[in-house]
Amino acid sequence: MLKKNKYTLWVVSLSFVLLFIVCIPFVPLILMSFSVHWSWPDLFPSGYDLRAWEYVFLSNTSIWNAVWMTVVIAFVVTFINILLSIPAANAIARFKWKGKAWIELLFYAPLIVPPLITSMGIYLDFLRYGLIGTVTGVILAHIAPTLPYMIRALVISFQTLSFDWENQAATLGANGWQRLRYVVIPHLVPGLIVGCSLSMLVSFSQYIVTLLIGSGKVQTIPVLMFPYISGGDQAIGSVFIMVYTIMTLLSLFFMQFILTFYYRRKGIPL
Template identity: 50%
Template sequence: MGIRLKNVGWKFLMILFLILFSFPIIPLIITSFSAGWRWPEILPDQFSLRAWNYVFSPYAGTWEAIGNSIFIAITVTFVNILLCLPAANVIARMNFKGKILIEGILYAPLIIPPFITVMGIHLTFIYLGFTESLIGVMIAHIAPTLPYMLRALIISYQTIGLQWEEQASMLGAGKFNRLRFILLPHILPGIVAGSSLTILVSLSQYLITFLIGGGHVVTLPIILFPFISGGDIGIGSAYMIIFSGLALLSLWTMNTLLKRYYKARITFIG
């Protein structure tokens, strides 16, 4: 009886979550298909595919923006993993002088206002010649995304001591085998969590992409912002739906890959 009530409670919470989640999405969907929705109308008088026809037209640049957004987010994620794996290992499992200061510097992008950070990066990139380029935007995206990956990996490293690796070393396992069979399976959830946050934060960057890219690097936020800040609300709503779908797709992909990995691992061990 208790288990049944618990299941009913979880189902109720899931339904409530879906209802709350759908509230901001439903007006976006209606607006994207409307020919004009004005106050105090409850529903639009007319519906039209005008916004979606524009979004997927050849001259809108939507596919280029989606491709650039995904490419930048994935590249930044891989770079963050390579940077944070050794850094999180040292910070989580070693004690040394200046550790708190180093952590504060690495977490600084979460505290310092983004505009200040972007202006400093912009001036430096002008000197280095990285402005108005894809590689410059990708490097700039590391600043606001790296703290999320670092924190997720630090938490994962803190849950595993050095004893397992020491025992594997005594049994003859080399560095690569210890990394593959002991360390990576344990910190994989942290990698997935950090990657999900990195992708979401990178996809949503407007100010950094606008200043560093100079309008030459087009992503979804770049083409979305003008429409939702005084432009065509219908087209802006369509872009918002695409952006939300892209974010949800990235989270679903990460979750699916993690489940398949552990399922394959359990089958292999069994």
């Protein structure tokens, strides 16, 4: 009994240390965004107001366009990734074929070679096809760095889906499309949530690639806010970072909500 308490104590104290380490970076950010005159040795600002928030949302109406643009790009990129990854992950996880190791290497290589390097290389080709400065160009540039996460997440899901399930459905009269819809995709939901979350997160995180390929014309949140956070008014910078963070977390939760809705409604633990 005593022993159990000792370890519970460990867990509780570990949670507190983690909570502290995880939360402390948010403290100055939130304070800063509402601060008035916050000079050095003061631990807290001498006053609070909404000046920085007003500046970002009222005198700078492009923020909503930027949020919309960022989210749309991330969603389209993620959707394309789903279409590319479901068959690809299936082939990697459940089929034996020659050359698989090489293709896997290709699929995971963008984790190792950053998109800035490939984007610099492909810049002239994009220019030639009129993709520089377009949303399409930016979407294409976001695919390589995000695709590996989606494939990896779905490969793990597919590894636990034996062919027996599809065979069972087929013998009960389900055709190829029905098997995908009623058997394969439901099984992939947890993997899809992970893959979509990572794909969106990585797309949200792109600044330099979006700037380079979008040549400043495609204004996502990172592109819009970078001048403010790389110098200048820290309160305004903090507001931008908060908007950026909230947008990211909300999109991830929204994505998770949509995908689990179907399950939650039926009360199945995932």
